[in-house]
Amino acid sequence: MEVKAVFLDRDGTIIEDVHYLSRLEDIKLMPLAKEGLTLMKECGYKLIVVTNQSGIGRGYFSEDFVRKTHEVLNDMLDNLIDAFYFCPHRPEDNCSCRKPKPGMIDQAVKDFGINKEKSFVVGDKETDVELGLNAGVTPLLVVNRENAHLLENTKAKAFFSNLYEVAMWICRKGFMV
Secondary structure, eight states: OOBEEEEEOSBTTTBOOOSSOOOGGGOOBOTTHHHHHHHHHHTTEEEEEEEEOHHHHTTSSOHHHHHHHHHHHHHHTTTOOOEEEEEOOOGGGOOSSSTTSSHHHHHHHHHHTBOGGGOEEEESSHHHHHHHHHHTSEEEEEOOTTTGGGGGTOOOSEEESSHHHHHHHHHHHHHHO
């Protein structure tokens, strides 16, 4: 059986972006995020979070805190997320895993045997779109008031206002492949 996945940005896509999340009580789901993730899961997609967490490299919080954050988040989501990958490096570290470089997706593809042509990257920043393009995975953009300006020049295949709209589109698309 072919494995297909949705690679998801975390902050601003699944949870509210609070700029360097450093307190577990600040984890708040975006509207319709759980419903969208549930639908993608029901349509047979692995759900994999790929997130830059330079706050680790900057000394704002530890890798253990990020892991605990992901445990709490997955509990909130009834364990819908299959895997979490994060880049702990600062931008100037020039690592291969920091988005928009495809290191995290490349690792997930190896770990799960994912077919990139039947998969998607979903995020709220153009770096997420570039990640999809760099990894050979269809990029989709979640648009909100803070990032609406991206619509002018985005290279995303399509854009949506929340993860439930993304899920409806992906699930329809998946049945047409």
